[in-house]
Amino acid sequence: GPRNLSCVSYKHPSVRGRLGGAGGAVAGAVRCPPGQCCIGIWNRSHALVQGCWGGGGAACPSPTCTPSPAGPPGGAVLVCLCHGHLCNGNTTATG
Amino acid sequence: GPRNLSCVSYKHPSVRGRLGGAGGAVAGAVRCPPGQCCIGIWNRSHALVQGCWGGGGAACPSPTCTPSPAGPPGGAVLVCLCHGHLCNGNTTATG
Amino acid sequence: QERRKVQRQHRSARPPAHCRLQELTIDLRDRKFIVMPTVYAANNCEGPCRLPLSTRVPSYYSHTVLLLGMQERGAPLQRPPCCVPVRYSDQLIISLSPEGLEVRKFPNMVAEECGCR
Amino acid sequence: QERRKVQRQHRSARPPAHCRLQELTIDLRDRKFIVMPTVYAANNCEGPCRLPLSTRVPSYYSHTVLLLGMQERGAPLQRPPCCVPVRYSDQLIISLSPEGLEVRKFPNMVAEECGCR
Numbered sequence A, B: 001g002p003r004n005l006s007c008v009s010y011k012h013p014s015v016r017g018r019l020g021g022a023g024g025a026v027a028g029a030v031r032c033p034p035g036q037c038c039i040g041i042w043n044r045s046h047a048l049v050q051g052c053w054g055g056g057g058a059a060c061p062s063p064t065c066t067p068s069p070a071g072p073p074g075g076a077v078l079v080c081l082c083h084g085h086l087c088n089g090n091t092t093a094t095g
Numbered sequence C, D: 001q002e003r004r005k006v007q008r009q010h011r012s013a014r015p016p017a018h019c020r021l022q023e024l025t026i027d028l029r030d031r032k033f034i035v036m037p038t039v040y041a042a043n044n045c046e047g048p049c050r051l052p053l054s055t056r057v058p059s060y061y062s063h064t065v066l067l068l069g070m071q072e073r074g075a076p077l078q079r080p081p082c083c084v085p086v087r088y089s090d091q092l093i094i095s096l097s098p099e100g101l102e103v104r105k106f107p108n109m110v111a112e113e114c115g116c117r
Helices: C062-072 D062-072
Strands: A006-011 A028-031 A037-042 A047-053 A068-070 A077-082 B006-011 B028-031 B037-042 B047-053 B068-070 B077-082 C020-022 C025-027 C034-036 C039-041 C044-046 C083-097 C100-116 D020-022 D025-027 D034-036 D039-041 D044-046 D083-097 D100-116
Touching: A006 A037, A037 D034, A047 D100, A077 D034, B006 B037, B037 C034, B047 C100, B077 C034, C020 C100, C025 D062, C039 C100, C044 C083, C044 C100, C062 C100, C062 D025, C062 D100, C083 D062, C100 D062, D020 D100, D039 D100, D044 D083, D044 D100
Parallel strands: none
Antiparallel strands: A006 A028, A006 A047, A037 A047, A037 A077, A068 A077, B006 B028, B006 B047, B037 B047, B037 B077, B068 B077, C020 C044, C025 C039, C034 C083, C083 C100, D020 D044, D025 D039, D034 D083, D083 D100
16 A cells, blocks of 8 residues: 555545644645555535545555545545555545 | 352461462461362361352262362372362371 | 353353353362362353454453454354453462472462453 | 464465464454454464374363363363463454544454464
């Protein structure tokens, strides 16, 4: 897996809890522990959480962020995992 | 089992370690935690250890000390368990 | 309500409905260097681990719940969850060696609480 | 020397010679409220517990050694010693409820070390 990747770090005020290494509710970047991926989660209109994800068998084969639906049906949540520098900041699938 | 029995407490200088609640290498008496018995261990010529013993299923049906051989064959060690007041101080089987 | 004390049932009685502490005596008389105890109450954990654990077995972990979930959905597990001791207590052992008599406390000799792992 | 890392053998390969950590992936896609992870490396402890443990399984207790001794001498045990996780690690779970998205660390989700209990 990628080593010490940098990812966009963000948390929407509506989200409870936090990703490991992610900062507060301000946009920024974070350097991940070895082996982790970048993750981005969006709803229809805006980003919910961005940061580092994984370790222990998590895989992110794509260098770029291609969000796909996840979670409960009708929840309208899109998730991407990727391993490019700050790759979880840009996505063509959401506004 | 008996509750808060008092037993003779003694440890010969040759003995390593200690029984729970037993004092140092001086003769005396000790009050045992609930459910424990008195124990006495002797070799041919003298007492080795006296104090409280047991809990967790240990049984001492006899009120008096009747030592019987224990441990390795040829070790010449005699042990008694009993539930009478200071019962592990007196035995007719050893000098 | 589950009783958490040792179940004093006979070995021939039917096994417990859920994972729990059962009485078991271990005989140490074949270990000739041991003076005392000759037998001791080591106890053991016995009984099945089945969902839901929350109402049956006080000590359980998420890992176990997920394994049991896999099993319920028909996925075969190489090692299904097992009822094991999760807390032990010590036992004093009096032994005789050529160096003399020794009284020593051995850790993890007596099962005190059970869980599914 | 025993390797203490996860054994990355295929599930169809022969079982391990002694109790040890094996790779196991748990699928969480049927738990609809979970956004991430969809699958995670939970791992499992697999393999037999046999004497001598000292040269085979790093984590073992006196209680287990005495149970195995009983078994070797032909005394039947209601619950023979079992290979189980003795150390776990956490897993982050991202879930979606009517209250919104939540990132939460769940303890004891990943088996990290095995022992005979």
